[in-house]
Amino acid sequence: DAGVIQSPRHEVTEMGQEVTLRCKPISGHDYLFWYRQTMMRGLELLIYFNNNVPIDDSGMPEDRFSAKMPNASFSTLKIQPSEPRDSAVYFCASSLYDHGYTFGSGTRLTVV
Amino acid sequence: RKEVEQDPGPFNVPEGATVAFNCTYSNSASQSFFWYRQDCRKEPKLLMSVYSSGNEDGRFTAQLNRASQYISLLIRDSKLSDSATYLCVVSSASGGSYIPTFGRGTSLIVHP
Numbered sequence: 001d002a003g004v005i006q007s008p009r010h011e012v013t014e015m016g017q018e019v020t021l022r023c024k025p026i027s028g029h030d031y032l033f034w035y036r037q038t039m040m041r042g043l044e045l046l047i048y049f050n051n052n053v054p055i056d057d058s059g060m061p062e063d064r065f066s067a068k069m070p071n072a073s074f075s076t077l078k079i080q081p082s083e084p085r086d087s088a089v090y091f092c093a094s095s096l097y098d099h100g101y102t103f104g105s106g107t108r109l110t111v112v
Numbered sequence: 113r114k115e116v117e118q119d120p121g122p123f124n125v126p127e128g129a130t131v132a133f134n135c136t137y138s139n140s141a142s143q144s145f146f147w148y149r150q151d152c153r154k155e156p157k158l159l160m161s162v163y164s165s166g167n168e169d170g171r172f173t174a175q176l177n178r179a180s181q182y183i184s185l186l187i188r189d190s191k192l193s194d195s196a197t198y199l200c201v202v203s204s205a206s207g208g209s210y211i212p213t214f215g216r217g218t219s220l221i222v223h224p
Contacts (some may be wrong), residue, residue: 035214043216045213055207098144100146101201104155
């Protein structure tokens with residue numbers, strides 16, 4: 001298996017622009033998580049899905065953030081409009097039940 | 113009190129040393145426990161699960177103390193390549209799903 005695949009690896013955008021991050025989980029995994037990591041706050045859980053259904057989005061910072069999982073093999077995290085404080089590394093992770101979490105390589109987002 | 117707490121370190125040790133990290137958690141109903149390793153500018157990767165009876169994987173030993181609500185990681189005969197951040201992960205059931213919570217990590221630097 002190719003593991004969890006995220007794209008793009010790096011994204012530099014101007015404040016106010018829309019940003020879309022993409023994730024392909026490991027085939028067969030039933031959980032998908034979106035995390036944000038910064039030096040100040042560490043790894044923060046933004047939202048997670050179970051069998052494509054959003055379960056808890058209480059970690060999503062604001063209405064500017066939205067996430068979808070239209071099928072078992074694809075998820076997106078969208079920020080609209082983006083702000084400089086959104087600059088961080090965004091990780092997607094998937095798991096089968098509660099048997100450990102496999103992370104993608106992350107998307108390093110810079111909003112200028 | 114934070115859900116999962118770790119000493120951020122850094123722990124600075126010479127090659128060959130034995131080093132131990134602790135992690136405390138607040139939810140007594142937590143069910144699954146893991147140690148992850150994260151290298152600089154990389155994604156977290158599963159190091160080992162932590163079982164109730166304790167478990168060992170080569171130079172690494174993990175233990176769980178449910179009564180005191182902490183888990184530990186012991187690294188024997190430290191190698192330069194062990195230098196990384198070690199993240200404690202605690203998973204708790206919530207409405208039929210499982211939510212992993214990551215600690216902020218403990219930084220380990222192994223020097224010659």
